[in-house]
Amino acid sequence: MSDARAHTVRLELSDEPGELLNALHPIADNGGNLLSIYHERGNLTPRGRIPVEVDLECAPERFSGIVEALREAGINVIQAGEERYAEEVSVILVGPLIETDLSDTLRWFEECANLSVLDLSLSAPEDDRPSARLRLAAEAGGVSDALARVRELADEKGLLAIEPQLDREVEA
């Protein structure tokens, strides 16, 4: 581990027993050495989740594998090392979400560079069109680019995209 470097990952966990442990396993299992864990209990993110900051040490080539393993375990990675998702944006998609393959939609976003899906809420009532709220994380200054991607996807799949009205005064 002579070339190991320190990295910081910022995670967002739901307030359930075992969640922290679930989040630490992918790090240990992929060659990461835990240095410190700052569990900000009582300090909730806007989504009502608990922010956790983990410092770890690993060989440089292992770091991306650790972040990927965390995401695969369903953990929201807000910030990983130098790759910082500085801005968050929520959009609602309406229409044939399930018929047009929801997981394909998520994959579509994950394949966008500079963009990450933080979470998804789906509402599919029997007697109305389904809607999904996606919370996206974009790199600094990347929100308008992210929204352009959302419009592109909505066009492709015949969905209605309800974009946020950017209100920097409030969100700053």
Next chain:
Amino acid sequence: MRLAVVGAGAVGRSVIELAGEYGHSVTAVADSRSAAVDPEGLDPETVVAEKEREGRVGSSAPEAALDAEYDALIEATPTTLGDAEPGFSHVVGALERDRHVVLANKGPVAERYGELRAAERASAGEIRFEATVGGAIPALSTIEDFGPDHITAARGVLNGTANFILTRMAAEGLDYEHVLAEAQDLGVAEADPSFDVEGTDAALKCVIMANVLSEDREFTLADAEVEGIEGVPGSALELAGEDGRTVRLIGEATREGVRVGPRLVPENGTLAVSGTRNIVQFETTHAGRLNVSGRGAGGPETATAVLSDVGRLG
């Protein structure tokens, strides 16, 4: 000033009734079938009573109003798209007679802005159209006062019907069809609500603001990117609510273009006006953001904007 009022709907009638209070007289009134003309000034009550009783304002032909003696023509006929007639011809007819024109009719300003300005240049008369955007809200005069170069964007909630429907859907958890029917019962929505719920009305207002903001480019409805609210289900409002947000039909005008569509806004934010209230928000170059909110429709409200314009005429 002596006013000729063309169009005897809610706005035209309110202008006739309120003109005296603002120190003006009404010398001619026309609806689509008739006209009443009196160079000494018409009695507002008589004209309005005649319209209500007979469905017409007088015994002359409608064209007589345009030929009458007046300083400013008030164009308050219904908004039409495309060639914006007969409103456009009314405006040009008055300008050719070197009279001023104040429009409450969105059609000519949104669809034939360039021609309108050309007709104004050839005339000793002036056109004003504050009432076409946001009823009583001083939207266009704010742009005028700041100077178009000092405003980078104008956006807002500009249609009361769409806003009423979205507000009720979110508050009561009701679906679109249910709330629309309720709005129609209350008289908030028309029997044919498409002009409002498809976003056309909001788009026309934004096209007008884009025209006022731009000096070298003319916009029409065809240039606007428009999405209505018919496709917004209750489930979308529910999801928005879980996140502290709600949905509003927002129109935005810049020198680059016009976009109208349902947008997510903070539930308690400035843009989340409720019911039939409107808001216009300006991004200014040196003074940050400016919000102007108020009643965006209604006879007396819109007549107030018309009469403010009359007061600004040189």
